[in-house]
Each structure stands twice: as structure tokens, then as C-alpha cells.
Amino acid sequence: MSFIPGIPVPIGGIEKELGKLWEESGDTKTRASLINLAIYNEKPGSLERNTEIIRGIAGEHAMRAILVQADPKAEGSSADAWITMHCYLRGSKGGSVCSEQISFELAGMAARSLQSVVFSHLDSDLPLCLWWQADFRPPIDGKLWRWVDRLLFDSRHWKNPKEQFDLIRQIAGLAEARTVLCDLNWARSLPVRQALAAIFDIPGTLAELQLLRTLELDYAHGSRTTALLLVGWLADRLGWSLSNPSTNPEFRDAQGNTIHVNLTEAEGASISRMRLASEKAEFHLLRESGSDLYVTTATGSEIATTSRMVRAPREETREILLAELSRGGRHPLYTKAVKAVEGLWT
Amino acid sequence: MPTPLVNPLREGIANRLSPEPCTLVIFGATGDLTHRKLIPALYNLAAEGALPPALTIIGFARREKTSEQFRKELEESTRKFSRTPLNEELWAQFASSIIYHQSPFDEAEGYTSLSKQMKEADIKSGTGGNRLYYLAVAPDQFPVILSHLRESGLSTATPGSWARVIVEKPFGKDLKSAQLLNTLVSEVFPECDTYRIDHYLGKETAQNIMVMRFANSIFESLWDSNHISHVQITAVEPLGVEGRAGYYDTSGAMRDMIQNHLLQLLTLTAMEPPTSLSADAIRDEKVKVLRSLRPLRGDDVFKHVVRAQYTAGLINGQPVPGYREAEGVPKDSTTETYVALQVNIDNWRWAGVPFFIRTAKRMPKGGTEIAITFKSVPRVLFNQTGEGLDENVLVIRIQPDEGVSLRMSAKMPGSSLRIEPVKMDFHYGTSFGKATPEAYERLLLDAMSGDATLFARRDEVEEAWAFVDGIEEAWKTRSDDLAFHTAGSWGPAEAADLAARHGVTWRRM
Structure with a gap:
């Protein structure tokens, strides 16, 4: 491969080689670590892409990163490893703070026994966050998942969300409810959910939430699952049940009223526009193409027209990952949102 | 519907x-x-x-x-x-x-x-x-x-x-004026709608003191007079009065720093676990600490408190004038720019543990920290080494470089038994690289949300003044105790003597 993710080291001597690396780096470097972040990917070139991501976040979230590029279908067995550090200057005395990175390229049998590779190189007592960048495949291996504190994945990239969500549920069940599920797609939708929730803090708007009849949502190419998670979140929060699972589905509220949902693919941010309407009021959320702001508006016959702007984060994987790692905690509403639109996953 | x-x-x-x-x-x-x-x-x-x-x-x-x-x-x-x-x-x-x-x-x-x-x-x-x-x-x-x-x-x-x-702040200049002010405020706003800002409480590290104490079993189980030898709370800065002479000369370090910021840090360090995280449950416990402070009055003040003023000296190699030479300061001012005091908390947990509090201007460097020094282990096992073992010291740094460090003893590699102190350090900035919000962001949001946890309650303020007033009253009776130290030094010899009487030396920050 053309990209070399650090200094090549024998797999059996990784800790020793890391120790040497620290000794050689002198007194100005400090090792820091809040978590073990293991990233699993099966695509060629992933070590380079993931090294770039780690470099981008290590300055704000110190960690031991363990990157794995695996080819489990290959014959035989091979394993190569590299080590490196990502250092950032801190303070005025010229010292720097460093995160360690261990990279593996595994093929065949070595790739199929992932836990022995990953678990033997964890920084002890720190939580393990495993970012699974491949499709989940049955059967679910309980030995691997039981030790994972946070399982990160991105449902936006799934070609078969229905099957994948089923497998995710199995993992969550397997791991004695210890593993926290962290869908980066859910994290991606957080700023939209925050901005939308803030609209209904405006006096007089809360009652309209129960009277919504229309939901329009524009999403970018490839972001339909993001859009569906948002619809699921609203459905769960507002007590809607899916009555007509179609491309533009319909829901029923607790009183039996129909809510029409219109999902449209459009240029721009992953979620660029939302419109929620009742008979008397309309609520908009808009992110113009290229803008780093959300503009929300509430209008209606019985509410004062209110417009608001808030900073919209960049939709880069690095930013979303960092936000998710910094936020921590469980995501109880996520599984509810997935369930609320279960009939729409294909 | x-x-x-x-x-x-x-x-x-x-x-x-x-x-x-x-x-x-x-x-x-x-x-x-x-x-x-x-x-x-x-x-x-x-x-x-x-x-x-x-x-x-x-x-x-x-x-x-x-x-x-x-x-x-x-x-x-x-x-x-x-x-x-x-x-x-x-x-x-x-x-x-x-x-x-x-x-x-x-x-x-x-x-x-x-x-x-x-x-x-x-x-x-x-x-x-x-x-x-x-x-x-x-x-x-x-x-x-x-x-x-x-x-x-x-x-x-x-x-x-x-x-x-x-x-x-300032919430008054003594107990009487604080009570007057509080009464005045209470005639207009009920206590539950009164938010007294002490921006130190909005700082992340100050908020972390409670988390560190009550979310970690290793600390709280040792947090008492059985295990702790003494506590030092320090807030010092290299700056002078910087254009605030008019206010500062009538206030002094005791009123400007000790009465509010440092006594707040003391309460967070010494309080009992609150029954909940509600504003009043926390403030109830803080006020109990203030009520347990052994009053300092009369001659006791001169035994337990050192006040001083800086004279001309060097800060970062640059000459700086003395306090009395600053613009707006009377040439015969006896206002203290340095205070060191030793206080006792007369309750079950802290009986016999001296707390040392120090604040000053024109110190060699700035910083705010709480240092908990644990009691030494019996020397029975290692007395052949010929040297005393250093005590374990847990330091909570409030600013700058917020973090926590623990000093402990370790064997030096080699064939002989030589024990040296080593330091384990946790820096907020190292592990959590992202910028923390300003204290005022948190406090303004809390006031809009009706959360008074990080604001001082009336009784807290008044108890703190009651304690400080005893010292101020004694100071009014004479001024020959006012010591002097050169700007850029770590304070007067009298402060070192105060600590030495308890077998303690002030921490070099």
C-alpha cells in the first residue's frame, strides 16, 4: 500500500515499541487518553482515511486509537501492524499532548479473530468505543460485543437498513444491555432536533404540536435514513403511529387524525428544510446551501411570528464523531425512533 | 385536547x-x-x-x-x-x-x-x-x-x-452593610428570585470539586481528619491594583477575595454530601461549613492571620512599583494586598485539621488551587532510608491549567531503597481539548432557567461576612501587624512563620 500509517512493528511487540517511541520523544510530550477508540473497516484505503479522522479529533479528545483494515474473506492469515502518535502543542511552554495510534492490516484468519487483536492492545480501564464501519453480519459474535462500551456505526451508509437494525438490536440484547448504541446518523440529526425543539419553546406553540397535520422534509442524496430517523423521533415524541408505510408515509395521532409526511430528495445539507404545519400555524427550519446557520420560523394566527438563527455544525464525519464522543451517555430515544418508523425501513 | x-x-x-x-x-x-x-x-x-x-x-x-x-x-x-x-x-x-x-x-x-x-x-x-x-x-x-x-x-x-x-459582588463591605443590602433586596425580591453572582462558582473546575469528591469513592473515604493533615487554599496573581485603586484601597484582599471566592472554595472542599443536587440542598451544606468556622476575634486574629502589602520589586524581570506608589493609593495606606490565615472548622469531620488560606497580588505567578495534604504513613517500615517520606498531596487546580494532581512516593530504580515523590497529573486541557464556556454563560443561563445552585444564598454571604468582620474589627484596633513583602516574592516571613507553627510550609505554586 502507498500510505504507511506509522512505524511498522511486530504484532507481539507493539507495547514495547510504543514504550520506545515515548522514550525517544523526550520530556516535552505527554500521553493522554480518555478512551480506546477501535475502528473496523473492510475497505482498502480505510487506514489512511481513518488516520486522517483520528488526527483531526485527537487534539480535542485524547485516546488510544486502534485502526483495523480487515479482509476476512481472504485465504490464509496475515497481520501487519504500525504505531504512531498524534501530538498537539499545549500551553506556552512548548509541551505537547499525544494520542497513540495502532494500525492493523489483517487478512483471512487473523481478520476473523478480531477480538484477540483488538482486546490485547487496549489501554486498560478505559472504555472501549468500537466504530464499526462495515455491515453487521450474522451470526453475532457475543465474545466481541460483550466488551464494547459504546458501539458506533453510521446507518446512513447502510444499503439494507432493515436487516442492519435487526442485527443491532441483537447486539444490544446480547451484551447484557451494557453496550451503548451510537448511530452517527442520529448524532448527525441532533442539531436539527435541537433547533426544532427550540421552536416549540416559543410561547403559544406547544399546543400546535398536538395538532400537526403535515410534515415536509428535504434531505440530501444518501440521507434518507437521516430523514427517517427524524420522522421516527417526531412520531415517537408526539405519539404518532404509522398508518400508511409508503415513500411518502402517513401517520395517525392519538385522536386518529392523519399526518401526511412528504420526503423529498434535494440539494444541500443532509437535512436542508423541514416544514411542520397545523391548521393554524406553520413551523420552518431551513439551512441554505453552503450556510452554517439554521433559520427557524414560527408563524400562525395565534402566535407571534418568530424567527431565529443558530449555528449549524459542519457535517463532516470528524465533527459528528467528536460531538458524539464528547456528549456521551445513552440514547434511549434512538431505539424508540427506529421502532416508530420500523415499517419504513427497507 | x-x-x-x-x-x-x-x-x-x-x-x-x-x-x-x-x-x-x-x-x-x-x-x-x-x-x-x-x-x-x-x-x-x-x-x-x-x-x-x-x-x-x-x-x-x-x-x-x-x-x-x-x-x-x-x-x-x-x-x-x-x-x-x-x-x-x-x-x-x-x-x-x-x-x-x-x-x-x-x-x-x-x-x-x-x-x-x-x-x-x-x-x-x-x-x-x-x-x-x-x-x-x-x-x-x-x-x-x-x-x-x-x-x-x-x-x-x-x-x-x-x-x-x-x-x-461585592455583596456589602461588612456584615452590617450586607444585611442592609440583603434586606433591601429582600424587600423587593424574594430570596428564591435573588441570584448573587460569584463567578468562581461558574468555573468548570469549581463545579468539578463536588464531582471529584462525591463521584469517586477513593477520595471521599479519605476526606476527613483521620487522613488529612492540612488543607491549603490559594489564589494569587502577579497583577497589581491595575486602575482599581479607588475600590481596592477601601476593600483590601480580605474583602475582595477571601470573603467571597476563597470561602466559597473552602465550603465546597469541606462540605458534607448534600441530600440532593438541588440548589438549596447544596447551599445548606455549604452554609453549615461557614457556621462551623471557629471565629477569629481580638488577639486571635494576630495569631492566625497575617496581612501584608507589596513593596516595589520585579515581576517577570520588570520593575513594578509598590502598592503605596500606585496611582490613587494613599501614601500611608494600610490596606492589605496579601492575606494568609489559618482557620479551623469545628465539626466532626474536620476537628484538628488546619485550613490555610492565602491570597495576594504581585506574586511571582498567578494561580488558584486547593491542596489537600494527607497524613504521613508511620515511619516504621522505611525508617532505614534515613529520610522522612513526603506526604501525599492532592491538588485541585482551579486556574490556570485546570486539573488535578496527586503526589505520591515511589522507589527510585536501583539496588538501594531510595524513595522519591512522583506526581500523577490530570490536566483538563490535555484530556478535554475543547474550549470550556465562560463562567458568565453558565450563570446567565442558570438564572434564566431558575437554577440557583451556583449562586450564593443570603445566609452564605452573611455567615462569610460574620467571619471576616471579626478579623476586620481586630485590624481596626492597630496596624503594626501589617507586614511588607517585595513584589515578585512569595510573601512575608510572618506568613511562613504562621504556617511553620503548624509544621507546614506554604506551597510553591
């Missing part, structure tokens, strides 16, 4: 109370605090979408200017002092909620027109009759502002809304 009482979309979005729509009136809107802290903090909250959906900010001040001029000035200062870059669009949106209200503080008409403006804002912005008054003025202006707020009816909330007041 009944309207839900809470916004169902809020669940899971943030684990804090939501700020409520309101009109924020800043008295002293043209002052430094508004420009440097308050408006930049509000702008950052707006940019993050953390402000309530409806907020009108009214700047109340005496100087003639239009709202447009006021906004322009605020834009310039926010550009300079905001922790995040100014976004033009966001600023424009945020600034549209700012109004300037010109009036002397002592004219009833000014409050009548303020009332009108706020009612208009309620209709236009949906602020719902909620009022938050911020007294960013000198304490001598409090009475006139408060009485006008009461007389104009502005301090009384309409049904279903609230009216709160934020009071900046």
Missing part, C-alpha cells in the same frame, strides 16, 4: 433546565462588565441556540446614546472579547433583540418608560412577562435602582411569570 405542560421534543436534547423566555434588563449597560463579559456570553449562548426562544435585552444606563450606537459599541467589544469568532448574520439577529434605554437610575420616569418597553417586548417577542434584572453597577447604586423597581411595580411578577434579580 390539553396542551402538554412540557415540550416533548426537549427530552433527551439537553440534560439541564431550559431557559425561559424573558426580558433581561442590564443596569450599568455601558460599563466594562457588560462589554467584556455579559454581552459576549449572551452572544455565544445565542450562537449555540442555548438562549430562550424569546429574549429581549434592555441596556439601562445614564449616558445619552441610541440603540443603534449601543449595538455598534457592543458589536465591537464582542468581536474583541467573545471566545468564538463573530458571525455577522448571527450578530445581526442577536443584536436585533438589544435595546438601549437611557435614563438616570434615580428618575421614576425612566422606570415608567422601561415598563412600557418591556410590555411592548412581551407582545412583540413573546417574553411572557418574565423579567431578569442584572445589577451590573456599583453597590451604592443598588438602593436607588431597587426602590424604583419596587415603586414602579417592575419587581412584581404578573401571575404565571417571574421577576428575578442578579446582584454582582
